[in-house]
Amino acid sequence: MTREEAIAILEAAGLADDKAFPTLEATIACALHDAPFRDASAVRQLVEASSKRLRERVEKESPDEALTETMAGDFRLNGDLLNGETLHGTDIINVTQSRRGLSALLVIFYLEAARRAGLEAAAVDFPGHVLLRVETPEGPVALDPFSQGRLVLPSELTRRALHAGLTLHVADRLDLLMAPISDRQAVIRLQNIVFARAMTAQAYDLAERSALRRAVLDPCDHRPWLDVAAARERQGILNGAMEAIARAREISDAVEASTAYSLHKIRLRLN
Template sequence: MKIAGVITETDSQKSALDWLKSYAAGHYPDATAATAALYFASLDKEDSDISPYLARLDDICADLERTIADAAGPGGGLPRVMDLAIALQQVIPGYHGYQGDAENYDDTDNANLMCVIDRKRGLPVALALLYLHAAAHCGLDMIGIDFPGHFLLRLEAHGERVLIDPFHNGLVLGAAELRELLKAFQGLDAELQPEHYREATDQTILLRLQNNIKVRALRSGDLAYATTILERCLIIAPDEPGLWHQSGTLHARLSNDEKALAAFEKFLALNHDPRHQQRIRSLAAELRDRIAGIKPNQTAARKTPAPPRDDDTVVRLHPKKTPSASETSARFPNDTLPLPPDDLPPA
């Protein structure tokens, strides 16, 4: 909740944050990523009770269970993989009406699972959570695939496997469709490689979902909200140096010097790449001076760091000023980011 530009926490939000901290500590091993995503979503909703949304997930699970049973026939065995893919199509985009939001792709609601369930529209990674939750309930072998620019799902049964696009009504994708999707994101010279089929953990999925929200906040110039999203990500991924780097950068731009310094120090403890060590140590030293009230001309004896490379994130520490919307467009170094790019808008 925002009051006069300050983000405050309600009791329900504190409860959700506590649940997420416990989840990150492994206290809810049976919780799906969809459940965790609902707790994340509740942090941005005034009516933050996730119980009705869990009930709607239960409805999807029950319908999928019945549809699979019908497909199995009298023998009762698990259907073939294509039959299972069709069952998912019939239930999630079919009976329940969930689809990708091609018309309002950049709407932040498309990455908030509570909003996705209300609107029945969302991003690929958000819709994938519904499939994964229902598949886990029904004992199906399904995982997320961290495909570049467009989150996919892999379903296996009886030694067969298919890739499913949750954004386009659960469509089964062949090699030709996957190649086209890759080229749309990485260029016409791109070719499918084994790394494009990297399996996504629950943590990866949740970070990718939150990253979509963060990117949209940066595009709109809302640095405070983007920083809040990063802090939420750090709850479930406290050992990701790229998150600490981004957090330090944004806190510095917001003149939250103590928080920026703490974030950069955490980054230095986790990332031992000498290229980043030298640059971030210089920034940390400037922050310490600013916190201590030392003006730049009083530190002339300190060696001036080399100008940053083109791929560096520039954090201008002197003088203090309120960041403009244009400053949010600076790119973070790719080699410090643990998150994939946000999902590719549909063609």
Template structure:
């Protein structure tokens, strides 16, 4: 199979996955397919086998938990089992030294390097937990993806970036303030559950933001197009893709993206502005010179988040905390917004 054929096969799998044709596939498996688009030389089946190894080791660790006869494991026992297997035996940790390295969001690279972003590492925990029958959910916490583990009416929050440590209210408050400022306080929306699609978009957004910061508009556009395979109903993604295509002088693709945005977003605040942009693109495609007699509308476009969001510079020298404790340093932050 040629690289082109392999690329098309991966794209078709992702389209089928987005259409719900692989209901048993985990977000980690989908993330490996996304990662393989940048690593066509890699054997993706080898990474699936490594996921299986993690699951088998976790299954044994759960079976070895010390509980009273016939009693199910406590939530802290399960948390310790996860810590012993994923960051412990397999050595997966957050990459604090090279946090902004794009490889930290490519799951194939993460599995090779044993280092990654919180959301990338979380995929390993979620996959293993799902395959071992544990109740675990991704938490779309601002700036730092977390995990919620539940068992027998108890629940704890884990930090996949810091060896799966358990976080208490004080540590969560510290995380939030490091990202949103000293006046920020914990709110129910900060514990929003993340769907598989949300997780994958958050992962890809980290790659896109880093590409934009380095000035690689073509790669950022390619990442957005991958996001649109997963989430074709997200108008913000179509707007961003249209804007980047326009900046790359891909006028026909830009126009198609803006037209799709108009179909999905009916907010009158944005409709007229995007219709104007679409009309300008049609003229440009047709070779019609713009009419300069009218004053251009220089009002900032707030349809989506800025392409180059301010880089958070929270403390990046956090020390590793012993597993099973609830002490968390203020880590660097990932870029959570998918659109």
């Protein structure tokens, strides 16, 4: 798959309804947009095999236990402790090979297996971490894909929220802490991580691509185009940065101060 073919898949996903959003294929396209011409068949095989095994386990175990035993036990998917600050764990093809990744990527595997096995699950954009919400007969529970899919108790959710800087009023609200996000938002959350790490590593071409992916996955959000502009500016692509800011202004109802400032700054550099 070429970069052009990958971005076409993401553009189609961006126009899809949330209920029809192609989570797995969009995540694969994101990986191939960065490093094209790779074979992604192992990703699909892992998802199919794990969902088959999960269907077997669900007949004898609770939904959360079946997910944990299948994904972390049978298929050895776990958090990447050695390369935590790199981008290896954000690429679904790399993670399929190593079985180690970030929670924002691992949750995609959990979601795909759960849905195919008939379970109700959703990603939770917990502060600084992505968890998995699973509906059980006793009510919703939270699993941590990064920590071998283990159950996260309500008391620990509150503790983590307080540690992340949330107020006690918010940290005590499990309905807020476990609020599900759409699959589209989960894929975009992963690309947010890629952008932040790429900018820190001064890999501005990679940062630009990740921001562009967010822009096409959510065509109604102007903010990714501001990130595209920032990455292009760092590369010295000033006309391209201005074009990205113009796209942001087209989408946004009101021009934000940061947009106007960025445009003014680039114009000064061009002059």
